[in-house]
Amino acid sequence: xxxxxxxxxxxxxxxxxxxxxxxxxxxxxxxxxxxxxxxxxxxxxxxxxxxxxxxxxxxxxxxxxxxxxxxxxxxxxxxxxxxxxxxxxxxxxxxxxxxxxxxxxxxxxxxxxxxxxxxxxxxxxxxxxxxxxxxxxxxxxxxxxxxxxxxxxxxxxxxxxxxxxxxxxxxxxxxxxxxxxxxxxxxxxxxxxxxxxxxxxxxxxxxxxxxxxxxxxxxxxxxxxxxxxxxxxxxxxxxxxxxxxxxxxxxxxxxxxxxxxxxxxxxxxxxxxxxxxxxxxxxxxxxxxxxxxxxxxxxxxxxxxxxxxxxxxxxxxxxxxxxxxxxxxxxxxxxxxxxxxxxxxxxxxxxxxxxxxxxxxxxxxxxxxxxxxxxxxxxxxxxxxx
Numbered sequence: 001x002x003x004x005x006x007x008x009x010x011x012x013x014x015x016x017x018x019x020x021x022x023x024x025x026x027x028x029x030x031x032x033x034x035x036x037x038x039x040x041x042x043x044x045x046x047x048x049x050x051x052x053x054x055x056x057x058x059x060x061x062x063x064x065x066x067x068x069x070x071x072x073x074x075x076x077x078x079x080x081x082x083x084x085x086x087x088x089x090x091x092x093x094x095x096x097x098x099x100x101x102x103x104x105x106x107x108x109x110x111x112x113x114x115x116x117x118x119x120x121x122x123x124x125x126x127x128x129x130x131x132x133x134x135x136x137x138x139x140x141x142x143x144x145x146x147x148x149x150x151x152x153x154x155x156x157x158x159x160x161x162x163x164x165x166x167x168x169x170x171x172x173x174x175x176x177x178x179x180x181x182x183x184x185x186x187x188x189x190x191x192x193x194x195x196x197x198x199x200x201x202x203x204x205x206x207x208x209x210x211x212x213x214x215x216x217x218x219x220x221x222x223x224x225x226x227x228x229x230x231x232x233x234x235x236x237x238x239x240x241x242x243x244x245x246x247x248x249x250x251x252x253x254x255x256x257x258x259x260x261x262x263x264x265x266x267x268x269x270x271x272x273x274x275x276x277x278x279x280x281x282x283x284x285x286x287x288x289x290x291x292x293x294x295x296x297x298x299x300x301x302x303x304x305x306x307x308x309x310x311x312x313x314x315x316x317x318x319x320x321x322x323x324x325x326x327x328x329x330x331x332x333x334x335x336x337x338x339x340x341x342x343x344x345x346x347x348x349x350x351x352x353x354x355x356x357x358x359x360x361x362x363x364x365x366x367x368x369x370x371x372x373x374x375x376x377x378x379x380x381x382x383x384x385x386x
Contacts, residue, residue: 065342065381068359069097070374075361076181077124077309078352078378081131087361087378088124088138091115094162097378107162109153111142117176119148123183123193127219134158135165139181139193141174148174150181152193152221168221169233173198173211177241178258182309184245186253190224191217192235194242194255201282204238212239212281214255214273228276238279238293244310244320248333256307256320259285259299266304269296270318270331298331298338305329308363309350321348321360323368328360330386341384345377346370358384 074090085097092113094105107113113121119141127135134157141150150172154165172180178196186192197204197212204212207229216227216235223233244256252272259267260282267286271279271294280293289295305325313319318331319341327343328351342360349363358381364371 064383065345065379067374067377068100068380069095069102069378070376072361072365072376072378074120074363074366075376075378076120076122076349076363078350078359078361079124079126079136080352080354081126085359085378086124086126086136088121090120090122090366092121092140094124103160105157105160105162107138107155107164109140109142109164110167111144111151114141114143114148114174116141116148119150119174119176119179122150122179122181123152125183125185125191128185128189136162137168137183137191139183141179148176148198150174150179150195152183152191152217154221169193169210169215169217171210173200173203173209175199180239180242182243182245186216187247187251189219191219192245192253193217194239194245196241197239197281201240204240204281205278205283207232207234207237210234213237214239214242214245216275235275236273236277236279238277238281238283240281240285243306243308246310246312246318246320248312248316248318250316252333254310254312254318254333256310256318257296258306259304261304264302266300266302268300268303268305268307270298270307270320271296272333297333298336308348309352311351311353313353314356319351319353319358321351323347323349323363328358328381328384339386341386342381345379346372346375357381 075087076090077088079086087095092107096103096105121140123139125137127133136155138153138155151170152168155162156165172195175198178199180195182194184192193215195211195213203209213234214236215233217233218224223231241258242255246254255271255273257269278293284290284293286299306323308321308323310320320329326346327340330339330341345362347363347369349361351360360379362376364375
């Protein structure tokens, strides 16, 4: 190499090294948060991406969820009237959320809410004609003559409060635990109600008792003529503490249910409900089988997750909240696969899907969770796993 060429090469190397030095900061610095990130949003930290020796930071990922409401008092059910959200609270009130404005509305009942243990003001369901009638259905625990019961009532919204119109069904056995309380309208436009065994397990097998059942009634509280047992509200029996109801596009009815506590524990269930069928409690649970009893399509084995409210997603899979599990689960009835799709916010009581978006309520203030300063909360999920 000639002297001129060697000098030219040295000049090029010097320029190149100077350029590299200018590209590297003296000290690493953290990326600032985006200016428009909401204070009540949860995000995952972005990972740096290396391309051809140059370090680039990707765009901030979509937040995992948004907090729509907080400081709820043991919320139980999410209900929608267009863009307005109603949430029942176990102590006996209803929260109305319109935009970001939250108001707590009182409920005036003819029999006082008994809120001991798992009981209280539980199920809440806006009537199909709510826009015109301003009526809704509710399920609550009460005490009478020294005993605990549950009842189904019709409510009417009057301004900022709710008043009982009349009782549709009373005398459902209740207790400190195992009160059921979920309500839903079926594809047949009838009202379905879950009841627990009221800690009297033998009642679940007694078709003359309203405990440990899924009940079916008309919207004015009458027994449908095609119910499986003559002149009876009982639609299915042998349930311990059913907590979730949902129907898929084919009209198949699913329920989620708490399995036995203590020893053997776990064995929480997903069932496909058929009219007049016996779901086994307390005779069978888990994978056990017996003639004329139906084994659940899925059970959790020895793990307890305490499933609660349920809904169906756009691919006909069951999505349900869990209390002990502290997560949102998804069950595919075709593949039999179960997956956790959201977790990390403690106990979850209910889940709803509206316009393709998933809403959940936490349940950390029920005496069994570890509440944060802002619990309980209504969350809008922007992203789930899977």
